[in-house]
Amino acid sequence: MGRQPCCDKLGVKKGPWTAEEDKKLINFILTNGQCCWRAVPKLAGLRRCGKSCRLRWTNYLRPDLKRGLLTEDEEQLVVDLHARLGNRWSKIAARLPGRTDNEIKNHWNTHIKKKLLKMGIDPVTHEPLNKEAKKAEAPFDDSLESHNNQEQLEETNSIPSSEENSSCSLAENFTGGAGGSHLLGICDDDQLLNCLWGEESNPLVDFASWDQFINPAAGESFCEVGLPSWEDQSCAWLLDCKDFGIQDFGMDCFNDAQVINSLETANKQ
DNA sequence: AACACAGTCAACCGCAAAGGC
DNA sequence: CGCCTTTGCGGTTGACTGTGT
Numbered sequence: 265m266g267r268q269p270c271c272d273k274l275g276v277k278k279g280p281w282t283a284e285e286d287k288k289l290i291n292f293i294l295t296n297g298q299c300c301w302r303a304v305p306k307l308a309g310l311r312r313c314g315k316s317c318r319l320r321w322t323n324y325l326r327p328d329l330k331r332g333l334l335t336e337d338e339e340q341l342v343v344d345l346h347a348r349l350g351n352r353w354s355k356i357a358a359r360l361p362g363r364t365d366n367e368i369k370n371h372w373n374t375h376i377k378k379k380l381l382k383m384g385i386d387p388v389t390h391e392p393l394n395k396e397a398k399k400a401e402a403p404f405d406d407s408l409e410s411h412n413n414q415e416q417l418e419e420t421n422s423i424p425s426s427e428e429n430s431s432c433s434l435a436e437n438f439t440g441g442a443g444g445s446h447l448l449g450i451c452d453d454d455q456l457l458n459c460l461w462g463e464e465s466n467p468l469v470d471f472a473s474w475d476q477f478i479n480p481a482a483g484e485s486f487c488e489v490g491l492p493s494w495e496d497q498s499c500a501w502l503l504d505c506k507d508f509g510i511q512d513f514g515m516d517c518f519n520d521a522q523v524i525n526s527l528e529t530a531n532k533q
Numbered sequence: 534a535a536c537a538c539a540g541t542c543a544a545c546c547g548c549a550a551a552g553g554c
Numbered sequence: 555c556g557c558c559t560t561t562g563c564g565g566t567t568g569a570c571t572g573t574g575t
Contacts (some may be wrong), residue, residue, distance in 0.1 A: 278544080278545075279543095279544075279545090279569090280543070280544075280569080280570095281543085281544085300560075300561095301560075301561070302559085302560065302561090314560085314561090315545090315546095315560095315561085315562095316544075316545080318561075318562085319543090319544065319545085320543090320544085322562095323543075323544085324543075324544095351564065351565090352563085352564085353563075353564065354562075354563060354564085365562095365563075365564080366542085366543075366544085366564095367542085369564075369565085370541075370542050370543085371541095371542095373541095373542095374540065374541055374542080375541095
């Protein structure tokens with residue numbers, strides 16, 4: 265990469281993280297919580313910049329992350345959200361529990377973009393490509409207008425009707441119609457829409473509980489909040505770390521029932 | 534088997550927003 | 555209000571892996 269490094273201090277390591285570094289970072293965050301990222305490498309004994317630590321944690325080490333490819337339903341949701349929000353990956357990721365902005369961005373660029381192009385849909389505007397060609401000839405750029413509408417939508421947190429919102433039908437087309445009912449269902453379900461579009465809170469994931477989990481100062485042990493079991497697929501990633509296991513963190517005390525209870529409780533609140 | 538090319542994804546970078554003083 | 559520091563975001567890169575020839 266030809267750019268200037270963000271932290272060119274002597275001895276700051278870059279490149280892929282080792283299992284040992286991961287272990288140090290996880291241990292530190294589980295012990296101290298997410299404090300000042302700039303201080304994390306020093307306190308955790310890592311030769312990394314704080315930015316790198318934060319990225320590693322949020323994109324890879326967080327125990328609430330799902331691993332593996334996005335499901336068809338998740339893909340459809342990403343397409344729908346992208347149609348409304350554009351490249352605001354963090355906003356999109358906030359609507360997909362257990363997924364990171366980086367993951368979604370990568371998946372968009374490698375899979376979904378191509379899929380849409382194959383279908384003759386512009387992945388940027390979500391309009392049919394031939395329509396785009398006609399637009400280019402027209403003096404008035406209404407793609408800009410649609411963008412402004414998009415901003416307005418987000419700011420007011422309002423939900424467009426399914427008639428106004430072409431992304432629903434687009435999403436239906438996305439899987440060739442057969443599996444495309446998912447988003448239509450969402451569009452028809454006000455309750456679910458409110459859940460999905462609530463700006464700050466995501467009822468699908470109890471981040472408050474997770475915050476308690478990573479922050480011992482909150483006064484609850486790991487076992488007192490619901491988290492996936494380590495045998496559960498969503499957390500199996502940690503077992504891949506050959507140099508350390510779940511026992512190292514004392515987190516092998518969860519089961520699926522606890523997770524479900526926790527999520528249900530969060531939804532009721 | 535060896536090479537080239539394509540696809541994937543973790544990690545990097547610069548920039549902008551947020552917050553503190 | 556302006557400056558500085560910290561954090562978060564989105565775009566981009568390049569190492570690694572898979573596939574084709």
